[in-house]
Amino acid sequence: MSASPLIDRRHLEFALYDLLDIERLMRYPRFAEHGRETFDATIDLANRIAVEKFLPHNRKSDLNEPHLVDGRVQLIPEIGEALRAYNEAGFTAVMADVDDGGLQLPFVIATACDALFAAANLGTSAYPALARAAANLLDAHASVDQKRRYMRPILEGRWFGTMCLSEPQAGSSLADIATTATPQPDGTYKISGAKMWISAGEHELGANIVHLVLAKIVGAPAGVRGISLFIVPRYKVAADGSVGTSNDVRLAGLNHKMGQRGSVNTFLKFGEQDDCIGELVGQPHHGLGYMFHMMNEERIGVGVGAVQQGSAGYLYALNYARERRQGRHPDQKDASTPPLPIIEHADVRRMLLWQKCVVEAGQLLCLYAALQVDRAHDPDPAVQRDAALLLDLLTPIVKSWGSDSSLKANELAIQVLGGYGYTREYPVEQFYRDNRINPIHEGTNGIQALDLLGRKVMQQEGAALKLLFAAMSDTCLRAGDDAELRVHAQQLQQGMRRVGEVTRVAAQRMAAGEARDVLANATHYMTAFSTLTVAWLWLWMAEAASRNLALDEDFRAGKRQACRFWFATEFAQVEHAARLVGEVDRSALDMRPGWF
């Protein structure tokens, strides 16, 4: 079979330049040195490294998972080679200031590049993604000295980073973490505790690992208000930045996963010998807020990685369906006619079109969210504020809808390949396994739904929702010139009214003390909201593609057809799920544990 591309570049460029018009970013002083040429060259370079250095060992990583040799984590050597190429090309510091040795590129371009690395090899791309997010957190919240000693080595690709939140007894419930920090006379803290599910928690890829650890200073308030953030390096770091001896962080075990096996996942114990030193980041008891700087970047990253597994599976299945011949149309009874490429079968076409819908909308959604990060550099405070609100609102949708829908896309990619798709001789089963973690980590999708309904749409009297709906209304207005798209615009407006209505009902009833009942339907709210959002994205794509006559005719027709398909087959979920929220359905909540 001919090779499938790593990404649909036409769609990527359509999203970046036609829809998001990212060339506007050059008006900001931070990005003034850049232009479409540097953006495209960066994406080209990412594509080349992804194809040459990340893709070839994706299956090998799966078959040779990290293991211990003489107490050290052994990875296949290709991972280190890929990361060296990545770092030498500047991707570790792609967003960092030029003064810090970075390329000072927008996050939206970094996200497009991330998409390529994730499509090629999700496991390997986890290491630099965590390192970069750790550096970004330190850039935002650490002291000048901490940045010099911990952030710079990460940006230079010499060290790596992790985020240490979960503990065995408290997976998602950070209020219950038990890791402690005891103040020392020199201003540092002794750290003691255990952290679970730590990706990239131990390996020999760099000279040090900067663990960013949530812990409670002895005597701190109970719950999340008592959480502080600490820099806890694997090896102690002297004042001059030199690396010393072990910092008493012990690898207590490796987790053996269904997929994403290339990314080592660890159970770590801190301070068993009472010799684990941490440095406080920022103020005591404000650690959760700082950590969310990293967590939110990772949530977008999870969405990007998930959507790209969906994309990789889709492009592979599409290619397969065009080449594999089997069967005939149901009204063709003459067995002497040649078999058809299976893309001619309506149900195969349906499965591919569903994948196209969620993959291309998912990519646009991720880039749109990433662009809001860059708009923080706008000189206008109102733009900054709006961008921050939109980013906050979109983050749980990117993470949750991105991962749920792309997992389903991978399920359909396997189905298109039939029995072959179920074998390890083809890549789609690995995409499916690798992708299955994405609805779980960095806050389960259930938690994302609580975040969306309980917090994000409620903040500032629904200010974020109003902004998003204003963007949707703009699209509806532009679509009004087109007889067919006008009908979809009307559907979208009706959906916005319904989601708006049930959001108000939810707000009123939560204010009336019924939060538990209302939030019991948070996942249905997420379904309604994300289905509506994706419908908007498709209307936007269809409208923009129709308007731009310079685009390829087939490309434009495909966008319109996918828009038609989403409204025909998926949009009804908006009304159904919104109804459950509006009625405060209790059918799950009322179930008693003894009744199962």
Place this chain on the structure above:
Amino acid sequence: MSASPLIDRRHLEFALYDLLDIERLMRYPRFAEHGRETFDATIDLANRIAVEKFLPHNRKSDLNEPHLVDGRVQLIPEIGEALRAYNEAGFTAVMADVDDGGLQLPFVIATACDALFAAANLGTSAYPALARAAANLLDAHASVDQKRRYMRPILEGRWFGTMCLSEPQAGSSLADIATTATPQPDGTYKISGAKMWISAGEHELGANIVHLVLAKIVGAPAGVRGISLFIVPRYKVAADGSVGTSNDVRLAGLNHKMGQRGSVNTFLKFGEQDDCIGELVGQPHHGLGYMFHMMNEERIGVGVGAVQQGSAGYLYALNYARERRQGRHPDQKDASTPPLPIIEHADVRRMLLWQKCVVEAGQLLCLYAALQVDRAHDPDPAVQRDAALLLDLLTPIVKSWGSDSSLKANELAIQVLGGYGYTREYPVEQFYRDNRINPIHEGTNGIQALDLLGRKVMQQEGAALKLLFAAMSDTCLRAGDDAELRVHAQQLQQGMRRVGEVTRVAAQRMAAGEARDVLANATHYMTAFSTLTVAWLWLWMAEAASRNLALDEDFRAGKRQACRFWFATEFAQVEHAARLVGEVDRSALDMRPGWF
């Protein structure tokens, strides 16, 4: 964590005795010697063997997949030990005539036992399931001599069986098979060709393997009307039944699967040395019809196995959610209160209730379908006819809905366990991988949907549909006494009207030559039909549980709550999917290959 049971025995007995009233089967002469005592004792025995012999090596099978040693397939020894225990307990011949050494039990009891073996170990249970189905095919269609020489050794557990349909160039498209059969002077045939995806195609578990092979006699008509069925043993079998030398069936390769690794899956080549002898079963060119005897049994078996993976995951996740403590209610801000068992969280409860809904309805659906096989022994030809129609109608739903919904159930079981669910230290990730084949094999779910809409509901002017709807109407009538259930009965009746309407539209438009357009929405039809059917099953369960005051109070309340949940959260799909069918939606069909 405390161990979860292999199956919810209360639900199984409720289904068998309260709902299906299988004790009525004792009125048939074939089953007159049996009674609830022998049924229960058989299920007890199956449970014991499943727990003691099948369950313990489920993970070991996954970690040690079949491989070649000196050209022979090597399985872990526990598989052979499990099958010996299975055979010694009489399960190989559980349905066979007493005269053939069998237990002459109904298929519905065999299915309940299959459920236990499949819940314990799907891979190992594939071997006897194929053997039994091969024996049943031979019992129905082979000559007396063939039964003596091939069926008896299978029933005695000495030999095994396979079904050989697919070929590398023609997976689902049997019209295009290229395996040939050349008549020999002695009445046998020389077989030549290649067969792909053959489960249990080669192993050393027994002294011989009876391959049931579809092939075309030289000069046969093109397409499926030219297919004949042959008995092709691995080792030649003499007139006295003794096993001779190799029959020139060569193992050309093993398929390496994502899951169900204990069940060896092979690529076989027949007659490379021009020395592969086959015996014709029945009449030439009627092979596909005979094979469907086995295929239909396997389709029910796929549904049973899939639902039981769903069940195993559900029971494990339920147990976990009752014991694992984490987090608090969203309105509980006091972090000094103890964490709750996660079953108290509404979204966890929703995920468990969804699993309960599809697992318990799925088990009832499988048993209901199996009961139709037994009703063939009714002395009344009208009952026989009705049972055959219902079985035909239900088979694609059991296979397709059973496998799709239980895969989603496994996805949710992983989600309930969170990160732990993604690791190989817990069993749910294996259930998910093992289950992923079920929407593919024995006819993909897309093919099942074509079978349902294009054939099963159309046959004999919708006779099967009328029978099923009559059963649904009975339930609605009985539910009318209960104020709450009456509302669901009205919803169900409305759903029946809608499905009936769109079935008529489909019939008319197919008759008008629009089969290709109509069948493009076959999967939506399957969604509408199966969601409706499951709603009926829940109304039936809720009504019967409410009526039977002897049942445990919690058990009864759980059935009512699950019924409420299905109608509240899933039933809307009936209308939505039916609308797409009725409108002959073209949004997928109109997509052109070049537009993707």
